[in-house]
Amino acid sequence: MENNVHLTSAEIASLWTAYMNDSMSANILRFMLNHILDQDIKPVVQSAYDIASNHLNQLRSIFEDESYSVPNGFGEQDVDMNAPWLFTDTFCISYIRHMGKVGMLSYSGFVSMSDREDIRTYFSHALTETNNLYNQASKIELEKGIAGRHPYIEVPKSIDYVDSKTYMSSFNPFSDQRPLNAIEISHLYMNVLSNSIGMKLCIAFAQISPRKEVQDFMLRGKDISKKHAKIFTDKLLEDEIEVSNIPDVGVSDSTTPTFSDKLMMFHMSLLISSGVGNYATGAATSQRSDIAIDYERLSFENAKLSKSGADIMIKHHWLEQPPGVKDREKLAKDKDKS
Known part of the structure; x- marks a missing residue:
């Protein structure tokens, strides 16, 4: 069975x-x-x-x-x-x-x-x-007609191989950076879209939360999402790769508490962890060192935001603990006390 x-x-x-x-x-x-x-x-x-x-x-x-x-x-x-x-x-x-x-x-x-x-x-x-x-x-x-479509590039007409170690690096200010490849473009644009959704959710949740600390957290998240989206967009624009219009996914001007703070904070922790995963994938698949470094430092910024969110959830007893191993030492000590 x-x-x-x-x-x-x-x-x-x-x-x-x-x-x-x-x-x-x-x-x-x-x-x-x-x-x-x-x-x-x-x-x-x-x-x-x-x-x-x-x-x-x-x-x-x-x-x-x-x-x-x-x-x-x-x-x-x-x-x-x-x-x-x-x-x-x-x-x-x-x-x-x-x-x-x-x-x-x-x-x-x-x-x-x-x-x-x-x-x-x-x-x-x-x-x-x-x-x-x-x-x-x-x-x-x-x-x-509201889909955010990935940028177009020319279909390859021939096969090529990397012929220099400089392909992997972009730190020398006196040398030309190689253009972005298709893999790097796809992850940069995907993260523009993800941050756009996150930014709108943060705005909505900030509007409807009755707690200032939750409002401040959401507004901080909005600013970070906006900043990250701009960094990724600027990387694309450096190679004259136009970012298609992001869908108009606005929110209303309602300030009525709609979802509990517990739910909204959990939702943002889910999106942040998903974003960190996306950045890790983007860093691992990007063959330009400057892009990988950007992903790593922005992931650290997301991690700090996630930590401050967890602190708020713990303070208000909103953070449900995942299943885990029993603390054997604590069990033994509690038995001795009894």
Whole structure:
């Protein structure tokens, strides 16, 4: 029997993370569904909500079978369904497309870390669903002309090889920098798009939070996202690579508390960790040293932001602790006290 095989630490971590992410997403998507008017976009939002809800039901069933304590995650108390509309409809489709990217990266990692066949099957199916959702959102964005499209370059007509070590370096101010290659361009532009979504979410969350420290954190996140997007854009413009117009994914002027601070802070921690992962990939695949260094220093800036966010969450008891190994030394000491 499959469930006679104990869950590994990786499977426990993956299931916990998946539940937390889906419970957060379900609440945001439920609010979007309550307000969205665009009849082309609404079915995609409905699909996203149905997927998140079904995932939560399946995960609870797995937890029950394994006598695994169900995480608190997020629920009805974390969203005010009567709050005014916070986002534009175009934001909703861009948000789903972006979170689809985050989801595909997460689920592919969960599949690769899972040993039990039933857990791998669950995450494989979730990956397929998320991929289909991403394709749906991409199709609507393209049809509506609101997709942020990667820059065009000429298709290669011949094969070439690197003939100098200078290809890997760009620090000499007295020598010409080589042009960006296609791999570097793709990651730079992807991170422009990611920071654009993050910037808009920070603005929205700053507007609706009743706590000054959360507002300040979100505004700091907005400034960092704006700064990073400009750095990546400037890198592209140095080679006269035009960045296509970023989709108009604005937010309304509502200041009514819509989502709990706990949910918003968790959401930003998810986006920051995703961004750090994107930067690490960009650094690893970029063959120009100056770009890799940029990614590394900007990752450090994101890490500092993440730490300040975690401090706020700990202060207010919002940070749910992931499953872990028992502190054996503490157990022994507590036994002695008793």
